[in-house]
Amino acid sequence: MIGQLLKKQVHKSQLLFFALSSSLGLGILLIVVQLFIDTQSLFNSKNDLLGNQNLIIYKDLGRDNAFTSDEITELNAQPFINKTGGFTHGTYRVLASVTFPNHAGISTEMFLEAVSDEFIDITNKDWKWQPGDKEVPIIIPKNYINLYNFGYATSSGLPQVNEKIIRQVPIDLTLSGTHKTENYRAYILDASEKINSILVPESFLNYTNKKLSPLKDNKVSRIILDVINPSDPKLLEFLASKKYNYLSNDVQNSKLSYVLKLILSIVLGIGLLITVLSIYLVITNINLLILKNKQTITQLHFLGYSKVQISKVYHAIAFKILAVSIIVALSLNVICKFIFMPYLSVLQIEPNLTSIIYTVILSVLIFISLAMYYRNHTNSKIKQMLRPNTSLLSSEN
Numbered sequence: 001m002i003g004q005l006l007k008k009q010v011h012k013s014q015l016l017f018f019a020l021s022s023s024l025g026l027g028i029l030l031i032v033v034q035l036f037i038d039t040q041s042l043f044n045s046k047n048d049l050l051g052n053q054n055l056i057i058y059k060d061l062g063r064d065n066a067f068t069s070d071e072i073t074e075l076n077a078q079p080f081i082n083k084t085g086g087f088t089h090g091t092y093r094v095l096a097s098v099t100f101p102n103h104a105g106i107s108t109e110m111f112l113e114a115v116s117d118e119f120i121d122i123t124n125k126d127w128k129w130q131p132g133d134k135e136v137p138i139i140i141p142k143n144y145i146n147l148y149n150f151g152y153a154t155s156s157g158l159p160q161v162n163e164k165i166i167r168q169v170p171i172d173l174t175l176s177g178t179h180k181t182e183n184y185r186a187y188i189l190d191a192s193e194k195i196n197s198i199l200v201p202e203s204f205l206n207y208t209n210k211k212l213s214p215l216k217d218n219k220v221s222r223i224i225l226d227v228i229n230p231s232d233p234k235l236l237e238f239l240a241s242k243k244y245n246y247l248s249n250d251v252q253n254s255k256l257s258y259v260l261k262l263i264l265s266i267v268l269g270i271g272l273l274i275t276v277l278s279i280y281l282v283i284t285n286i287n288l289l290i291l292k293n294k295q296t297i298t299q300l301h302f303l304g305y306s307k308v309q310i311s312k313v314y315h316a317i318a319f320k321i322l323a324v325s326i327i328v329a330l331s332l333n334v335i336c337k338f339i340f341m342p343y344l345s346v347l348q349i350e351p352n353l354t355s356i357i358y359t360v361i362l363s364v365l366i367f368i369s370l371a372m373y374y375r376n377h378t379n380s381k382i383k384q385m386l387r388p389n390t391s392l393l394s395s396e397n
Helices: 002-006 012-038 040-044 069-076 142-156 202-212 233-241 248-292 294-302 307-346 354-385
Strands: 054-058 081-086 093-098 106-110 135-141 171-176 181-192 222-227
Touching: 012 248, 012 307, 012 354, 069 081, 069 222, 135 142, 142 181, 171 202, 181 202, 248 294, 248 307, 248 354, 294 307, 294 354, 307 354
Parallel strands: 135 181
Antiparallel strands: 054 222, 081 222, 093 106, 093 171, 171 181
16 A cells, blocks of 8 residues: 555656666666677787787897897886887707608798797797707797798698697707707797797797807897887887887777777766766656655654655665666667677677676676665655654744
8 A cells, every 4th residue: 555655656657768768878888898898808818909009119220220228228117118028039040841741841941039928929838948848839920821821832732731730730940059059849839910920938049049159149139018009109209219110000900909999988988977867867756756755755654654664665666667777788788799799700709608697797786786775865865854853843042
């Protein structure tokens, strides 16, 4: 009976409007959160277009194009540069030989370089080497595989290889230094999309440099920068003032990443704004309902109904609006998940349900938080309304 009395002033169409407006804001919020989760592999990965926050710099070609320790210190001191890493190169000649079953072997001179592991876009437990190990892991540029498959292999009648079986190709390395020559077995561990160089672990390069050419200086001719934003005008102005060169593609990729993040942030902000406004409208509507039923609430309280019993009616209204909003928002989120899947697959993102699980958890947390807020707010309003008015008992002096 108490519910029927208090709900006389409730217009279902009005409550439905508030529920749908809330679901719109929550839906946008959940969709953007889902996109952030799905695209984290892009933004966080070191080898992808959108995850590239590194810049490789070098000086003009010449007799002395190595970076000095003072120049490296100056780079590290810049506020727009997080850290730097120098490319270490081998101080010896390298001859690599590969033999395929039932095919003539191929040999070529090459070079080896190393850079700190934190700058490498490959995460693999086998990326390590210590004296005594039988094989040396190598990381090559991904475009080298394409050049071999569609260029050299096709014209020479050699078998083509893909990234899955390339690790099984044995490589013999002959390293010739100023003091001695040594042979090592190697294999291609993976292919890099970011660093255009043939990399080996730093431990291997430092060991062989000291052993084969101990008297040669190992100078740093290229530096990789970990920066906040490769397209930052202050960074580019600084590099130009020092006449340091860099690949323009890295800057263009960074601009694309920045624009995409900015768009997602703006949409997230819009979703938050709509959500906050809809929550405010729901609270305002509940306040109006309580004010319209002020006389009825007061009479029910005098008849013996407690504040808790009266508040529960308005709790139910708020919870229903919130539940409908969450359900509609989650439904929109799931629909958009399947709509976005083909587009995300173009960016090499494997479809999974992780983001949906996270958005469901987020929805539950939002429901609990808002439900507690609505309950406390309603209890406070009704308690305030039923507070005894003692102003009539006071007298003027």
